[in-house]
Amino acid sequence: MTLANARAMVPNLAVAPATPERDEDRRRMLADWCGRFSPWCALDDGDGIRLEITGVAHLFGGEEKMLSLMLAKFQKMRITAQFGLTDTPAVAWAAARFAGQEIMIVPPGAGTAFMADLPVRALRLDEKTVAGLEKVGLRKVSDLYDLPRAPLELRFGRQLLSRLDQVSGQEAEPISPLRPAAAFRTRLSWPDPIGLLSDIEAAADELAVALCRQLERHGKGARRLELALYRADGEVIHITFGTSAPSRDARHMIRLLGEKLPDIDIGFGVDAMIFSALETAPQQMHQSGFVSMQKAEASGSAADGQQAFSQLVDRLASRIGAGHVFRLVPFDSHDPERAFAVVPAMTPPVNGRWPARQPRPVRLLPVPERMKMMFEGPRPARYAWRQEEGGVSALEGPERISPEWWRLALETRDYFRLEAASGQRFWIFAAPSVRGAKPLRDQQWYMHGFFG
Amino acid sequence: MTKHVLQKLRSDIRRLDHTALSGRAEADVIPFGAPAVDRSLPWGGLPRGALHEIGTPPKAAPSFFASAAGFAAALLARSVAPSGMAIWCQNRRRARRYGQIYGPGLAPYGLDPNRLLMVNAESDADVLWVMEEGLRSSAIQAVLGEVAGLDLTASRRLQLAAEKSGSTAFLLRGPEGAAGNNAALTRWHVRPFILPQEVDKTGAEQVTGWQVALWRCRGGGPAEWKVMWKDEAFYCHMAGAMADRLPAAAVC
Numbered sequence: 001m002t003l004a005n006a007r008a009m010v011p012n013l014a015v016a017p018a019t020p021e022r023d024e025d026r027r028r029m030l031a032d033w034c035g036r037f038s039p040w041c042a043l044d045d046g047d048g049i050r051l052e053i054t055g056v057a058h059l060f061g062g063e064e065k066m067l068s069l070m071l072a073k074f075q076k077m078r079i080t081a082q083f084g085l086t087d088t089p090a091v092a093w094a095a096a097r098f099a100g101q102e103i104m105i106v107p108p109g110a111g112t113a114f115m116a117d118l119p120v121r122a123l124r125l126d127e128k129t130v131a132g133l134e135k136v137g138l139r140k141v142s143d144l145y146d147l148p149r150a151p152l153e154l155r156f157g158r159q160l161l162s163r164l165d166q167v168s169g170q171e172a173e174p175i176s177p178l179r180p181a182a183a184f185r186t187r188l189s190w191p192d193p194i195g196l197l198s199d200i201e202a203a204a205d206e207l208a209v210a211l212c213r214q215l216e217r218h219g220k221g222a223r224r225l226e227l228a229l230y231r232a233d234g235e236v237i238h239i240t241f242g243t244s245a246p247s248r249d250a251r252h253m254i255r256l257l258g259e260k261l262p263d264i265d266i267g268f269g270v271d272a273m274i275f276s277a278l279e280t281a282p283q284q285m286h287q288s289g290f291v292s293m294q295k296a297e298a299s300g301s302a303a304d305g306q307q308a309f310s311q312l313v314d315r316l317a318s319r320i321g322a323g324h325v326f327r328l329v330p331f332d333s334h335d336p337e338r339a340f341a342v343v344p345a346m347t348p349p350v351n352g353r354w355p356a357r358q359p360r361p362v363r364l365l366p367v368p369e370r371m372k373m374m375f376e377g378p379r380p381a382r383y384a385w386r387q388e389e390g391g392v393s394a395l396e397g398p399e400r401i402s403p404e405w406w407r408l409a410l411e412t413r414d415y416f417r418l419e420a421a422s423g424q425r426f427w428i429f430a431a432p433s434v435r436g437a438k439p440l441r442d443q444q445w446y447m448h449g450f451f452g
Numbered sequence: 453m454t455k456h457v458l459q460k461l462r463s464d465i466r467r468l469d470h471t472a473l474s475g476r477a478e479a480d481v482i483p484f485g486a487p488a489v490d491r492s493l494p495w496g497g498l499p500r501g502a503l504h505e506i507g508t509p510p511k512a513a514p515s516f517f518a519s520a521a522g523f524a525a526a527l528l529a530r531s532v533a534p535s536g537m538a539i540w541c542q543n544r545r546r547a548r549r550y551g552q553i554y555g556p557g558l559a560p561y562g563l564d565p566n567r568l569l570m571v572n573a574e575s576d577a578d579v580l581w582v583m584e585e586g587l588r589s590s591a592i593q594a595v596l597g598e599v600a601g602l603d604l605t606a607s608r609r610l611q612l613a614a615e616k617s618g619s620t621a622f623l624l625r626g627p628e629g630a631a632g633n634n635a636a637l638t639r640w641h642v643r644p645f646i647l648p649q650e651v652d653k654t655g656a657e658q659v660t661g662w663q664v665a666l667w668r669c670r671g672g673g674p675a676e677w678k679v680m681w682k683d684e685a686f687y688c689h690m691a692g693a694m695a696d697r698l699p700a701a702a703v704c
Contacts, residue, residue: 363551452522
């Protein structure tokens with residue numbers, strides 16, 4: 001029907017342009033939101049969402065109760081939904097769409113019988129195959145059950161047989177979840193949304209303790225954690241954070257989380273929270289609890305100190321940014337800008353002294369800056385840089401630093417130590433364009449660093 | 453009788469004022485190793501578990517900042533045990549303007565790269581937060597933060613955190629900051645100073661001269677010295693030509 005025809009029939013028809021992209025985004029968001037029911041959620045073919053609920057239905061009081069709960073939640077969000085549940089995805093797909101009721105639970109093993117009376121379209125086939133089947137009079141799914149397989153495949157393609165096998169459960173159809181399912185997760189939910197930050201913090205606390213208990217049972221510590229907050233309006237907020245060393249110290253997790261919680265937008269409230277350990281690593285049994293009790297004592301063993309240090313690094317990294325918490329270690333290069341390496345704070349100790357070559361400045365400008373040198377005859381007399389200006393007391397050098405030969409883009413530099421009459425010691429360089437061809441006074445000078 | 457009461461009151465005041473730290477165990481003090489300096493500090497050195505401020509003299513050129521940084525690095529290195537960790541926290545914006553800490557340049561100060569945690573914070577508020585976190589952690593023995601300046605409240609917080617943990621806090625005042633009033637136990641002005649030619653520089657890779665003024669010290673008077681830093685040790689510089697220009701009390 002064209003829009004003009006429709007308008008002729010219903011004069012006050014509300015019209016809105018189709019927005020497939022937004023619908024798709026919304027479906028993805030909803031699928032994400034379904035993570036509160038099961039860790040295995042995926043987008044289904046077409047217009048649905050698929051959940052694997054093996055082993056989680058009991059959390060909601062059984063399959064039927066779980067589905068009614070989901071239905072109620074969707075209705076609250078003003079979304080019309082139909083649910084199909086059974087032991088194979090292919091039958092569940094049809095049950096949700098062709099049963100004509102809001103909730104359809106097909107008992108295990110009854111899939112073939114349930115499908116028998118449905119139209120062939122219920123097999124999730126493309127339009128061309130459906131049209132082809134109908135043309136030869138195969139309208140119901142049961143019409144296909146007893147036909148020989150070889151001619152069917154020859155005429156309608158591999159997909160049809162595959163679908164039939166999926167209905168009977170002979171062919172598996174694994175789910176590929178939107179988000180990786182965490183091995184360790186704890187969840188809390190409430191019949192009515194909670195909106196106070198203090199309530200959410202208390203809930204996070206409870207979840208963290210439960211999660212740490214799980215981790216402890218398996219001798220694991222968490223490296224990456226995620227707190228998912230399920231908002232009542234269908235949005236999900238994921239807070240992900242990492243630890244620099246495996247941890248199952250609930251207090252530590254809460255402190256890391258505490259930096260981020262106040263920033264989130266709770267909207268109209270949150271009615272479920274899931275705390276999961278996305279990545280874990282083995283951790284010895286004795287540490288949790290025991291150490292946190294002793295932490296107050298400064299004189300702990302080396303392991304305690306290590307743990308206190310890694311927890312501090314995590315705290316700093318969560319507020320300042322992991323890239324801004326680091327160590328500087330010696331790196332063997334003559335290029336002054338590469339004579340050190342920035343390594344993560346938790347890197348094991350390196351063989352550590354700074355090479356005692358030539359004196360080096362304690363502060364280095366990120367980019368060398370142009371400066372002026374004034375000469376009296378061959379002797380440097382004054383310098384000027386930014387707003388500073390002064391007499392030269394001594395100029396020591398040069399120390400020629402050539403870039404490694406494979407880094408051709410860089411020029412050779414002649415570094416000098418400039419001692420100002422007022423005492424400052426600068427690290428400056430001249431960039432000789434032709435080797436030693438120009439006298440010092442005609443060269444371009446750059447300020448690069450400051451000695452302590 | 454009156455005299456007795458007065459004496460008691462005086463000693464009470466001293467105790468309350470954190471200045472009666474002279475009775476502290478030796479481990480609680482970082483000695484300079486230069487007798488003249490240690491003698492003028494009421495504690496016989498720089499007390500741990502306290503906040504110390506290091507900056508440049510008023511109206512000094514911004515390039516003096518590196519000297520203050522060098523002096524601070526020397527003190528930071530001395531305040532951590534061989535197995536302890538220290539934090540150096542810079543402000544990213546200030547580091548872009550006045551240079552960032554350059555690893556190889558830390559060599560003369562004896563700061564082991566494995567024992568120094570660097571933090572580049574976005575703002576001075578974050579720098580102070582990092583310092584406080586560091587002071588609270590049992591893994592850290594000393595923290596150094598670069599900020600423009602510090603008000604009374606913020607400095608009291610740091611001073612209290614340092615007292616509570618026994619870790620030492622150093623505040624490196626940036627060149628753009630002003631020296632307001634704060635609760636640091638000692639406050640220093642550092643400027644570079646040209647060592648005379650006759651100074652024995654043999655054997656050392658780098659010899660540095662600083663003119664150091666202790667301009668505020670709870671329980672002690674102001675004093676000024678010319679010191680030399682060589683082979684990770686302080687020496688009071690004494691040269692005939694220089695001595696007569698210094699106030700008599702400060703000549704070592």
